Every structure is written in C-alpha cells, then in structure tokens.
Amino acid sequence: MRTAALTVIDLAPVVAHVLGNGLRVRVLPDRLVPAVSCYTFFGVGSRNERPGITGISHLFEHMMFNGSERFGPKEFDRVLEAHGGASNAYTSNDVTAYHEDFPTEALEVVLELESDRMRALRITPEGLEQERGVVMEERRLRTENSHFGLLEEELESLVFRAHPYRWPVIGWMDDIARIGRDDCLAFFRTYYAPGNASIYVCGDVDPDDLLRRIEAAYGTIPAGPPVPPHVGGEPPQRGERRAVVRHPANAPAMLAGFRGPAARDPDTAVLDVLQACLSMGEGSRLRRRLVQETELAVSVGVGWNWRADPGVFMFSMELAPGASPRKAEAALWTEIDRVASRGVTEREMARARALLRSGVLHEMSTRNGIAHALGQAEALLGDWREAGQGLVRYRAVTREDVRRAARRWLDPTHRNVVWLEPGAAP
Amino acid sequence: MTGVVLPELHDTVLENGLRVVVARRPGVPLAAARLAVRAGSSLDPGGAEGLAHLVAISARRGAGRRTGRSIDDLVESLGANLAGGADEDASVHGLSAPVEVLPRLLEVLAAVVARPTFPVAEFERLRRSERAELAHDADEPSTVADRAFLQAVYGAHPYGHPVEGRGADLSRIRRRDAVAFHARWFGPRAALLAVSGSVDPGRTLDEARRLLGGWRSPPSPPPDPGPAVRSPRRVVVVDKPDATQVQIRIGGVAIPRRSPDYFPAIVGNGVLGGGFTSRLVESIRVNRGLTYGVRSRFGVGRVTGLFAISSFTKNESAGELVEVALEEMTRFAASGPTAEEVSRAAGYLAGLFPLSLETHDQWADRITDAWIYGYDVTDVRDYQDRIRAVTPAEAREVMARHLPVDDGVVLAVGPAAPLEKQFSRFGPVEVWPIRRVM
Numbered sequence: 001m002r003t004a005a006l007t008v009i010d011l012a013p014v015v016a017h018v019l020g021n022g023l024r025v026r027v028l029p030d031r032l033v034p035a036v037s038c039y040t041f042f043g044v045g046s047r048n049e050r051p052g053i054t055g056i057s058h059l060f061e062h063m064m065f066n067g068s069e070r071f072g073p074k075e076f077d078r079v080l081e082a083h084g085g086a087s088n089a090y091t092s093n094d095v096t097a098y099h100e101d102f103p104t105e106a107l108e109v110v111l112e113l114e115s116d117r118m119r120a121l122r123i124t125p126e127g128l129e130q131e132r133g134v135v136m137e138e139r140r141l142r143t144e145n146s147h148f149g150l151l152e153e154e155l156e157s158l159v160f161r162a163h164p165y166r167w168p169v170i171g172w173m174d175d176i177a178r179i180g181r182d183d184c185l186a187f188f189r190t191y192y193a194p195g196n197a198s199i200y201v202c203g204d205v206d207p208d209d210l211l212r213r214i215e216a217a218y219g220t221i222p223a224g225p226p227v228p229p230h231v232g233g234e235p236p237q238r239g240e241r242r243a244v245v246r247h248p249a250n251a252p253a254m255l256a257g258f259r260g261p262a263a264r265d266p267d268t269a270v271l272d273v274l275q276a277c278l279s280m281g282e283g284s285r286l287r288r289r290l291v292q293e294t295e296l297a298v299s300v301g302v303g304w305n306w307r308a309d310p311g312v313f314m315f316s317m318e319l320a321p322g323a324s325p326r327k328a329e330a331a332l333w334t335e336i337d338r339v340a341s342r343g344v345t346e347r348e349m350a351r352a353r354a355l356l357r358s359g360v361l362h363e364m365s366t367r368n369g370i371a372h373a374l375g376q377a378e379a380l381l382g383d384w385r386e387a388g389q390g391l392v393r394y395r396a397v398t399r400e401d402v403r404r405a406a407r408r409w410l411d412p413t414h415r416n417v418v419w420l421e422p423g424a425a426p
Numbered sequence: 427m428t429g430v431v432l433p434e435l436h437d438t439v440l441e442n443g444l445r446v447v448v449a450r451r452p453g454v455p456l457a458a459a460r461l462a463v464r465a466g467s468s469l470d471p472g473g474a475e476g477l478a479h480l481v482a483i484s485a486r487r488g489a490g491r492r493t494g495r496s497i498d499d500l501v502e503s504l505g506a507n508l509a510g511g512a513d514e515d516a517s518v519h520g521l522s523a524p525v526e527v528l529p530r531l532l533e534v535l536a537a538v539v540a541r542p543t544f545p546v547a548e549f550e551r552l553r554r555s556e557r558a559e560l561a562h563d564a565d566e567p568s569t570v571a572d573r574a575f576l577q578a579v580y581g582a583h584p585y586g587h588p589v590e591g592r593g594a595d596l597s598r599i600r601r602r603d604a605v606a607f608h609a610r611w612f613g614p615r616a617a618l619l620a621v622s623g624s625v626d627p628g629r630t631l632d633e634a635r636r637l638l639g640g641w642r643s644p645p646s647p648p649p650d651p652g653p654a655v656r657s658p659r660r661v662v663v664v665d666k667p668d669a670t671q672v673q674i675r676i677g678g679v680a681i682p683r684r685s686p687d688y689f690p691a692i693v694g695n696g697v698l699g700g701g702f703t704s705r706l707v708e709s710i711r712v713n714r715g716l717t718y719g720v721r722s723r724f725g726v727g728r729v730t731g732l733f734a735i736s737s738f739t740k741n742e743s744a745g746e747l748v749e750v751a752l753e754e755m756t757r758f759a760a761s762g763p764t765a766e767e768v769s770r771a772a773g774y775l776a777g778l779f780p781l782s783l784e785t786h787d788q789w790a791d792r793i794t795d796a797w798i799y800g801y802d803v804t805d806v807r808d809y810q811d812r813i814r815a816v817t818p819a820e821a822r823e824v825m826a827r828h829l830p831v832d833d834g835v836v837l838a839v840g841p842a843a844p845l846e847k848q849f850s851r852f853g854p855v856e857v858w859p860i861r862r863v864m
Contacts, residue, residue: 078770081774084776130715146566251561355502358522
C-alpha cells in the first residue's frame with residue numbers, strides 16, 4: 001500500500017541564483033496554467049526588534065504598500081489588481097514575506113513594483129500616521145478583543161525572559177504609538193537591502209528569461225550594510241511558571257507552552273509527529289480524552305510552529321462552561337505524562353505519518369504553497385532544498401524518538417501555563 | 427488571456443437519480459470527494475433550528491456497521507480527512523485523501539451520508555458540545571455580528587437563523603428529530619457525488635454504483651424556500667459592554683447565485699468593496715485610518731442572498747465609519763463606477779479566477795456549488811469573459827437596484843449605551859442582548 005513516493009515535489013528543475021548585490025533568487029517553472037506566484041522574503045521579524053520599538057517589523061510591512069519612487073501612495077495594489085493580480089504580506093517572529101499571485105502577462109509589472117519598493121521606498125509622515133491607526137485597530141481586533149490573542153501574548157512573555165520572542169509580533173500598543181519616521185528609515189536601510197532578501201517564483205515562467213528580468217530590475221540596487229547579528233539567548237527555566245488573564249468571558253480557556261528546539265534541530269520533526277499523535281484529527285489522544293470522553297473541553301489543540309530560534313510547543317483548551325479548570329488541566333498533563341513514560345503505539349505513529357504526508361501534499365498543491373515552502377525552508381532551515389522533505393524526516397522518526405522528545409521537551413518543571421479567568425477586567 | 431483548464435469531466439446520473447461527476451485531472455497524489463444533499467438549514471423545523479447542522483456533524487459518529495471511533499481510526503490512519511457540514515441550502519460531506527486509498531474511503535463517505543445510525547450517546551454528546559461551543563462563540567464579536575446580521579436581514583425567512591442553531595433550540599432537539607430529518611430529505615434524487623483527482627472515471631463510477639446504487643429516495647424532494655423580502659431600515663445594536671472595538675455590518679437582501687444580475691453585481695462590488703483598492707478601503711482605511719479591514723460582498727444562495735459591508739473600529743469612531751460607508755454606498759448607487767474602476771475590478775476578478783481552481787478540493791467544491799446553486803460547472807470557462815463584459819452602466823444599474831441605500835440593516839456589536847446615541851441618526855435603534863443571537 002505504501003508505495004507512494006517519499007518526495008512530493010521534484011525540486012531538480014529549480015534554478016537558483018545570487019545577484020551581485022546578494023539578492024537570492026529561486027525559480028521553479030510550472031507551465032500548466034498561465035499564472036505565477038512570487039514571494040519575497042526579508043530576513044527580519046520581531047526577533048530583530050528591541051524594547052521601545054516592538055512591532056516595527058509589522059508596522060513596516062504596512063508601510064511597504066504606501067508608495068515608492070516610481071509608484072505613488074496606493075499605487076501598488078491598484079496597478080497589480082488592474083493587471084489581474086493580488087498581493088498580501090505577513091510578518092512573523094523571524095521573517096517578513098510579501099507575495100503576489102498573478103497571470104503570466106503581469107510578470108514584468110510585478111517585478112517593477114517589487115524592485116521599486118526595495119530600491120526606493122517612500123516613508124512619509126502622513127503614511128506612517130495612517131498605518132499606525134490601522135495597526136492599532138488590527139491589534140484591538142486580534143489581541144485585545146480576542147481571548148487567545150490575550151492568552152498568547154501572556155504566554156510568550158512567560159516562556160521567554162530575555163529573547164525577543166517575549167513580545168508579540170504586532171508589538172505593544174505604546175510602542176506602536178511611539179515608533180517614529182527615523183526608526184522606519186533606519187529599519188529600511190538595515191533590513192530591506194537585497195543581501196537580506198530572497199525571491200521565490202513558482203509558475204509559468206522561463207527561468208533564464210526571468211533571471212534576466214530580475215537582474216535588470218534589481219541588479220543596480222546597492223548591496224547595503226551587513227545586517228547586525230541578532231541577539232538571542234534565554235536563561236534556563238528553573239520551574240513551572242503560571243499567569244492569569246482576567247477578562248469577561250462565558251467560560252475559561254487555557255494556553256500552555258514549553259520552550260522547544262529551533263527549527264533546524266532534528267527534534268523538530270519528532271515534535272511534528274508528537275503533535276499529530278496528540279491533537280490531529282478526531283482520533284488523536286487529546287481530542288478523545290478531553291473532548292469526547294470527559295467532555296471537559298470543547299476544543300483542544302497543539303501548536304508547534306517552527307522558528308529560527310527555539311520556539312514554543314503550545315497547548316490550547318477551551319473548557320465547557322461549568323467544567324473545572326483544575327480537572328481539565330490535570331487530565332491534559334496526565335495524557336502528556338503517559339506519552340512521556342510509555343510512548344505512543346506503532347498504529348499512532350503510522351496514523352501520524354499518513355496525516356503529515358497529506359498535509360505536505362496539500363501544501364504543495366498550489367503554486368503559492370510551493371513558492372512559500374521554498375522560502376520558508378530557506379529562512380528557517382537554511383536551504384530551500386528542504387521544502388517538502390519533511391516526509392523523509394517523518395519516516396525516520398521512531399516511537400522511542402517520540403517518547404524521548406516528550407520527556408525532554410515537555411518536562412513539567414519547564415511548563416508555562418496561562419488561564420483565562422472569566423470576570424471583570426481589572 | 428485564458429486561464430481555466432477544464433479537467434476531463436464525466437457526468438452521469440445513476441438509475442436511482444444520483445448525479446455523479448468525476449473530474450480527472452493531474453496534480454498531487456491526493457483526491458477529493460463531496461457527497462452533497464440538497465437539504466440544509468432552511469429546512470430546519472421551527473423550534474429545532476440547528477437540526478440540519480447537527481445531522482451533518484453527527485452522521486460520521488456512526489454509519490452502516492461502523493462506530494464513530496472506527497470511522498475516525500480508518501479515515502485518519504489512511505491520512506485522510508472526512509468532515510460534514512450544512513449551510514442554508516445543502517448538507518455536504520467532504521473527503522480529502524491520498525488517491526490510492528480513495529476507493530476504501532468512498533465506502534465510508536457513502537455510509538455516512540446514506541446510512542448514518544446516530545448512536546444516541548454520540549448524538550447527545552455532540553448536542554452538549556455544540557451548546558458549550560456557543561458559549562465561546564458568544565465571546566467572539568465577529569461571530570456574534572455575523573449571526574445577528576443574518577437574523578436581522580432575513581427575519582422570518584428560512585435563511586434567517588444561524589445554521590448552528592441557538593442554545594434554546596439545541597436543548598430541545600432529540601435524536602429522533604435527526605433520524606426523521608434524514609429519512610425525510612436525504613436521498614439520491616436530491617444528491618450529488620463529485621470526485622476530483624488523478625482517478626479512473628470508469629472505476630470511480632462503478633464504485634459509486636456499487637456503494638450508492640441501492641440508495642432510495644424519500645417520497646418528496648426537499649422544497650426550495652420562497653424569496654426573501656426587503657424591509658425598511660433597521661438599526662440593531664447587540665450589547666457587548668466590555669468590547670473596546672465595535673463590529674459593524676451594513677446590508678440587506680440581495681440576489682441568488684443564478685440571478686442574471688450576478689456578474690454586474692460582483693464587478694460593481696469589486697469597485698465598491700472587494701480587493702485592497704476598493705472605494706470603501708480607500709475612504710475608511712486609507713484616508714481615515716479607521717479600520718484594519720473593510721469589505722463588501724454579495725453572499726449568494728440558491729434562492730436569495732444578501733449584500734453585506736463588514737468592518738470594525740474602536741468604539742469612538744463607530745458612527746463615523748457607518749456614515750462614511752453609507753455615503754459611499756449612496757454615491758455608488760447614484761453615479762456608478764468609472765470605466766477605469768470597472769476595468770481594474772474586472773482585471774482583478776478575472777485574473778485571480780484560475781487560482782481558485784488549482785487543487786482537487788477546489789474542483790470538487792466548484793462542481794458541488796454549481797449543482798447546488800443551479801449553474802453548469804463548464805460555465806467556469808466563460809467566467810473571465812463574462813466578468814470582462816460588464817459595462818460601467820450595467821454595474822451602476824444593478825448596484826443601484828440591490829444596494830440597501832435607504833433600507834436594510836445597520837448592525838453593531840459593542841457597548842450599547844454609547845452606540846445607541848451614536849447610531850440613532852441612521853434609523854430607529856433596537857438593542858438586542860447577546861442571548862437573542864446565541
């Protein structure tokens with residue numbers, strides 16, 4: 001039955017090139033449909049920030065749509081949409097990524113738009129004030145009026161004492177209010193130079209032709225200064241840490257986390273498998289125990305997002321109204337303790353691998369997904385060739401690996417727990 | 427510029443009336459299947475609203491000779507995902523699986539839709555869990571706003587209650603109601619099986635015949651609800667005293683998917699509130715910095731649909747945001763879009779369309795939608811041309827007829843005390859407690 005190829009995508013046709021100014025370009029032609037997906041990754045995220053200007057990476061992402069030398073404010077999306085394309089962007093702890101999906105004919109205009117803002121972004125006081133207001137609304141939406149937004153902010157601050165992961169990607173409200181135009185100018189000079197950027201293209205293109213166009217559009221942008229080394233580091237955790245968020249709510253909710261390995265650590269793939277065993281699908285351990293059998297929770301989830309530096313292995317639970325938080329938490333840790341002491345079954349391993357394989361296949365079923373996977377792999381694992389290779393790693397994971405990883409990374413003395421306690425906000 | 431590559435489509439109606447559409451197409455070694463029945467929440471009996479939804483989510487908790495657990499174990503051990511849900515017009519069970527295990531799982535899909543057993547313990551548990559989830563949903567302002575908006579726009583029309591039901595209804599529904607709903611409406615004459623992927627069409631059809639050829643239809647097919655009527659302007663404030671941001675919805679009854687106005691409406695809407703460069707984004711986000719997101723859309727169903735502007739802003743600027751949105755709507759209805767705006771919106775809608783048909787799941791969904799909403803799936807070939815053919819005059823005329831400039835609903839979820847004052851200028855204000863929606 002299990003004859004399907006391990007690698008889900010053939011990366012042999014990828015053409016990789018580095019321009020004189022350091023800009024990396026990776027192209028995967030796929031000419032089935034006359035459409036192209038393009039990602040530009042900048043190696044900057046909230047981990048490159050410092051107290052006082054938290055959230056600048058994300059606020060800056062907004063500024064990238066507000067005009068550059070050849071295109072006025074509001075022009076970026078207007079021109080792109082007129083050519084049948086769409087754009088978006090996101091900022092994470094580690095990277096800032098911009099992407100466009102567009103019909104083949106729009107290729108040249110996309111390169112003009114993207115290269116112009118890398119070469120000569122305009123940062124005006126009016127543009128900054130406008131985006132500041134927008135970002136404050138985004139923060140009210142995603143954090144201040146969202147239970148899990150509030151809990152996540154609290155949890156990250158609990159897990160990390162020193163590392164920049166301790167502040168939210170969107171930044172603290174006071175910092176969003178404080179960031180000035182000079183901060184933005186310095187940020188652009190430092191982090192948006194071609195040497196800190198990579199372009200990933202998947203779709204209906206001829207790689208040689210595309211490289212010529214990219215050389216013409218980007219080749220004369222100056223290399224820029226070297227990016228300052230990122231300061232990380234985190235002291236060891238010496239015992240469980242707990243916090244409470246008091247907020248009006250109909251029922252309690254919990255977020256808990258353990259500091260895990262960095263994305264490049266081999267245990268990352270092991271934790272993917274553990275996550276699948278614990279919470280992926282109706283038949284997963286935690287869903288069965290907490291939602292189906294005891295009905296203590298209406299939802300339970302495990303989040304394991306790869307990060308450049310050691311990230312967080314996270315548990316979330318929404319309780320049934322009236323359920324005891326103490327009982328629910330005890331039931332959760334009992335299950336984790338069981339995995340750490342006895343491991344999981346071979347059937348659970350096979351199930352996890354099958355579900356993870358389908359997940360990778362889904363990711364690789366769109367041009368957008370492939371282009372993003374190349375960028376993500378290079379940003380977090382150091383090599384675009386790692387895209388889609390999770391399958392190989394998952395196959396190598398053994399039951400003993402899972403047990404060992406659960407013991408190592410989910411040690412109760414390294415637990416961080418935040419409860420949402422329903423009540424009037426203090 | 428053409429972008430849509432039509433897959434090889436095999437469209438058959440079995441002897442018992444079941445329509446089977448197989449789309450053979452290359453791509454990743456996954457396959458997608460949908461088994462849809464034209465019985466959705468618009469058939470919920472009064473006092474048991476949420477029943478179609480409960481039937482849909484509980485069907486996989488026991489079917490044929492399998493228990494819910496054994497279905498979970500089989501489906502997930504093969505790396506697949508099986509999920510059911512209802513909307514106003516239909517109940518759809520979807521399967522996404524590695525292509526090599528599709529035949530084994532089609533059997534489960536068929537059993538879940540045609541022969542669910544609704545084991546009482548599982549049904550009761552899901553009913554409790556749905557009620558418990560409502561408590562968390564009630565804490566999500568945007569969810570509250572969407573539910574309240576349906577209720578306010580459609581009123582007593584069968585589209586006018588939340589698909590997931592309200593707490594009071596969920597506490598009344600019993601297993602026998604689910605059994606009766608399924609027996610009364612589920613049958614092959616009101617159903618479609620859509621399969622998409624690198625599959626053998628002949629073998630897939632044989633499989634469908636073997637699994638579902640013996641399925642029998644109930645005496646009468648599910649009826650369509652009647653049309654919905656527009657009503658005078660209402661302002662509804664759903665009270666959420668602790669919120670620091672107000673969720674806003676503005677809109678009214680509009681058009682079904684098969685309306686001849688559909689294409690002019692979506693192009694017109696593209697100018698008014700679709701995409702990142704719409705008039706609403708420009709005036710509310712870009713020029714005033716009032717929000718992070720604002721959009722408008724036509725939500726189209728089988729017999730009717732709604733037009734909705736959605737946004738959010740800090741409490742103090744809620745009135746201003748609504749005022750600007752109403753002004754933009756009025757201006758659009760009066761003078762319409764420019765040729766440049768129409769061409770840009772058409773370029774955007776047409777250009778992106780091929781990317782909505784990239785995956786097996788997207789094709790299975792598209793085939794299902796076409797069947798539910800009453801258009802031919804091969805129409806997707808002309809979609810881009812029809813978008814580009816819309817003229818500014820058509821867009822203006824159609825939008826002028828459907829935009830609720832003087833009627834419809836202005837709805838806000840936030841602290842009622844200050845909002846009632848801010849909103850009285852838009853019409854008579856009703857204040858609803860959240861429990862009326864949940």
